[in-house]
Each structure stands twice: as C-alpha cells, then as structure tokens.
Amino acid sequence: MSQKHLKEAFISNLNGTSLLEISVGLSLAPLCLLCRGLLLILYYLHYGKPLSSRKYSLLLDFLVLVSPLLFSCTVLSPVIFFVPPVIAAFCAGIFSKIYSQRKQETRVPFRQIVKDFQKTYLDPEYIPAITVFRVYVNVLTSISILAVDFPQYPRRYAKAETYGTGVMDLGVGAFIFGNAVICPEVRQRSYVTQPKFSNLARQFFSVWPLIVLGIGRLLSVKSIEYHEHTSEYGVHWNFFFTLAFVRLAASLLLAIFPKNTSWIVAINLAVLYQLILNTTSLKTFILHGSDGRDTRVGVLNANREGLLSLFGYLAIYMASVQVGLWLLKCRNSVKGWIEAVCFLLLTVLVLFVFLHVSQAYADPVSRRMANLSYCIWVVAHCLTFFICFVVSDLTLVFTKLLVKGSSVPCCWNVVKPPHASKKHETEAVPMQREGKLSHICLISAINKNQLLFFLLANVMTGTVNILIDTIHSKTAFTLCILHLYMFFNCLIMHILHAKNIVLKFW
Numbered sequence: 001m002s003q004k005h006l007k008e009a010f011i012s013n014l015n016g017t018s019l020l021e022i023s024v025g026l027s028l029a030p031l032c033l034l035c036r037g038l039l040l041i042l043y044y045l046h047y048g049k050p051l052s053s054r055k056y057s058l059l060l061d062f063l064v065l066v067s068p069l070l071f072s073c074t075v076l077s078p079v080i081f082f083v084p085p086v087i088a089a090f091c092a093g094i095f096s097k098i099y100s101q102r103k104q105e106t107r108v109p110f111r112q113i114v115k116d117f118q119k120t121y122l123d124p125e126y127i128p129a130i131t132v133f134r135v136y137v138n139v140l141t142s143i144s145i146l147a148v149d150f151p152q153y154p155r156r157y158a159k160a161e162t163y164g165t166g167v168m169d170l171g172v173g174a175f176i177f178g179n180a181v182i183c184p185e186v187r188q189r190s191y192v193t194q195p196k197f198s199n200l201a202r203q204f205f206s207v208w209p210l211i212v213l214g215i216g217r218l219l220s221v222k223s224i225e226y227h228e229h230t231s232e233y234g235v236h237w238n239f240f241f242t243l244a245f246v247r248l249a250a251s252l253l254l255a256i257f258p259k260n261t262s263w264i265v266a267i268n269l270a271v272l273y274q275l276i277l278n279t280t281s282l283k284t285f286i287l288h289g290s291d292g293r294d295t296r297v298g299v300l301n302a303n304r305e306g307l308l309s310l311f312g313y314l315a316i317y318m319a320s321v322q323v324g325l326w327l328l329k330c331r332n333s334v335k336g337w338i339e340a341v342c343f344l345l346l347t348v349l350v351l352f353v354f355l356h357v358s359q360a361y362a363d364p365v366s367r368r369m370a371n372l373s374y375c376i377w378v379v380a381h382c383l384t385f386f387i388c389f390v391v392s393d394l395t396l397v398f399t400k401l402l403v404k405g406s407s408v409p410c411c412w413n414v415v416k417p418p419h420a421s422k423k424h425e426t427e428a429v430p431m432q433r434e435g436k437l438s439h440i441c442l443i444s445a446i447n448k449n450q451l452l453f454f455l456l457a458n459v460m461t462g463t464v465n466i467l468i469d470t471i472h473s474k475t476a477f478t479l480c481i482l483h484l485y486m487f488f489n490c491l492i493m494h495i496l497h498a499k500n501i502v503l504k505f506w
Helices: 003-010 019-026 028-047 054-072 077-101 110-119 128-147 167-180 198-206 208-223 239-256 259-279 282-288 304-308 310-327 334-361 372-402 435-440 442-448 450-467 475-498
Strands: none
Touching (some): 019 028, 019 077, 019 167, 019 372, 028 054, 028 077, 054 435, 054 442, 054 475, 110 372, 128 167, 128 372, 128 442, 128 450, 128 475, 167 239, 167 310, 198 208, 198 239, 208 239, 208 450, 239 259, 239 310, 259 282, 259 310, 259 372, 282 304, 304 310, 310 372, 334 372, 442 450, 442 475, 450 475
C-alpha cells in the first residue's frame, strides 16, 4: 500500500468510544482553566501583584491550558479516568493554600464569604464561559486533527466510520454549537428594529471566507494527493462548506420564523430528517450510494454525506441559537448563574434520557448522517462542557473574594451592585475591571483570530503529514512534534494579540 492509502486506512473503519469516557475527557479543559486561575491568584497572594510578563504568561498558559490536553489524548489516554481527579486534587490543594495564607486584614468568616459570594454582581456584558468554550473547541480540534495521524492517539477517539461516538465526532458538532450561540441573531438586542432579512444579507457576505477556504482546501488536497477520509464528507465536500451553508440556511430560517421559536424548528428538522432516514431508502443511499456498492459517480453520490448531513447540522445550529438567546438573558449575580447552572443540568439530564430512547428506538449516533441521536448527543455534551466552564469560573470568582485585588484573565469581572452606594458595598467583594490583563491571555489571543488559528492548524497539519511518516512515529518524537505544533500556533496568536492585529476584513 502507498503512504496515502496507509494513512487513509489508519483513520477508517473505527467505532468510537463510550459516552462516559468523552464526558470525563471534557472535564479536563475546565479543570485546567481552574488550575491556571488558582495559580495566578496564588502568585498575587505571594507577590502582591499580578503576573505581568508576557513571556511567562504565555509559558504558563501553554503548560497548564494546552499541554495536559496533549498528554491526555496520547500517553495518558489509558488512564484518562484518573487524570481529572488528580488535577482536581491539585486545584483543591492550591485553594487550601490560598485560603490559609490570605492576609489577616482581608480575613472574613467563611459563612460570611459564602453569603457575599451569592450576592456578588458580575459583569452582565461578558460571559467568559462562552468565549472559553469556543476557544477550547478550537484548541481541542487543532490538537486532534494532527494527533489522529499518530499511533499514540487512541483509535477510539477518532471519527467513527458509520455509527459510534468518537471524540472527533463531537468536535464537528461543537463547532456548529459554538458559532450558533454568538450568531448575529443572538447578539442583536430585542429592542433594535432591523429589516427582517438584514441578517441574511450580512451572512451572505460574511461566509465568503469559508467558501474560499473550502475551495482552497479542496484544490490543495487534490493537487498533492493528500490522504482523506472520503466517507467523512464525500469526495469534494469539506467542513468549511458545511459551516458556510449551515449559517446561510439558519439565517434564512431565522428570517422566516421568530428566533425565540428556534428550538421548535430544530426539533422539527431533526425528527423529520430521522423519519425520512427510517422510512425511505435515504439511509441506504448515504451509507452505500445509489447502486448499493458505494459508488461515487455524480455530484450527489460523490458528496452525499456532506450534503445530506446539512439537515442534522442545521438542527444543531437552530437548537444552539435558542441556547444562546437563553444564556444572554441578563443574569448579573452569582445566585442567578447558580440557578442557571441547575436548570442546564436538568436540561442535560433530559437530553441524555432522550438520547437513550433515540438510540434504542430510532438509530444509534451517526456523525456521518448527522441523525437525530447525533443532534441530541452534540447539544447534550456541549451544554455539559459549558456548565463545567461556568462552574470553574464561579469557583475562581469565589477564590478572588478571598484575596482582595487578585484578578484572572478571561474570568468574570465583579462589578458594583445596581444602585449601590460605596458605603453599602461589602468589603469582601473587590470591585475591579480585569481588561488590562487580556493582552497577556492566550485565550483572548486565540479568540481574537479563531478562524486564522483553525486555518493555521490545518496548514501545519498538512505540512507535518507531508514531511513526517506519522503512523510509524515513536512516542517521544510524537509528543515533541505535537507540542511544537501547538506552541507555534499559540505563539503566532499571542504575537498578533500583543500587536492588536485582528485578521478579519469581511
């Protein structure tokens, strides 16, 4: 077999992993975020000032926020169930140290701190968990698209061939979810009156970079005979095209239907699509082609997975729009967000019950078809991921109450209560803005140029695969390459952010 066919076989005919293992893996990123925040607060407690060195800040962010994820999907994957408890124990140790060593004049009884914490007001204009969610989906995807070509990356984490739940299967849907929760229709204020189809016109203009990138990827892959998994999207289709067409179709639906009914549209889309799959020959067509022999003759046959899965991805997008609208409701207190977390947990529980029913009576999860079970699974796990980030952020807010004046980049800002005078402010609640630290935050850096980061990761992945025989690489070499690859991508984003350069002109 040629090198191209060897690599294609290496990522084909896989069945995914368990829902539990994916859930455990998802908890790593929020724990890493919590660990980094606690370390910064501990640094402030010892030195009386925040970490202001760009060089050391980048190094800390990379070693704590990125490197553990690289290890967890390679050499630590056999013991993945033990990794989160170890990181959680480390975080508990740091918190204990902070609590015991806080300054005498800022010491407040623990019960009073809890009361003050619940009454704490947070900046309603910025929800850090949304930003962190979108950045981490990008980071995890960037790690996986290269790591999957190395033998140290477990085959069960790669995309499943037909049915199954691989880690990379979730990444595709999570990208759709992350885009939808901040789409223009969500961010547009309800009191702003605009022509009904204005967002649709803007979306037509805004998706052209995705179309160009999709065409560019298609031409480059075909010209250098790069290995590709045909049953993923088809012969000519790719994820850039999916992102573009889903955004356009969603904007059209949101121009026709009220955006607060997007969840109804999502349910109808997903259920109707599943009914058609089960009652017609559409499922057979997607899996085996029009002749039942996996033919790729003709545009529709060649790209049937990419074209027909658009219905499922569109359902995910519409459901995520509803989530975005709900998240951006004005909740400006810790108590309000604790209630929101409880509601989200209940929603996730209901979704997992529906997922069990759907898999038992309709169809198992299939990213290839983007069926009903896949849609439910993606929304459920994305909400779980988001909840973990919110809990992590609230924990950091609580810790900041212990150390007055401490701050963490990309963490909720504590603000003054509405209509409160200075004499009524609680001494335990520090009032500060943390925007000054954003210039040394890796999360902010990636967030500013997310599309560029993803594009750079794709280009670097292709370059590494051309230059290196990945499937026969040794463990030490693999870890070295993956770390250099991710550090280079992060360094470029860090430099652009430091110079305040945003490469977006559409």
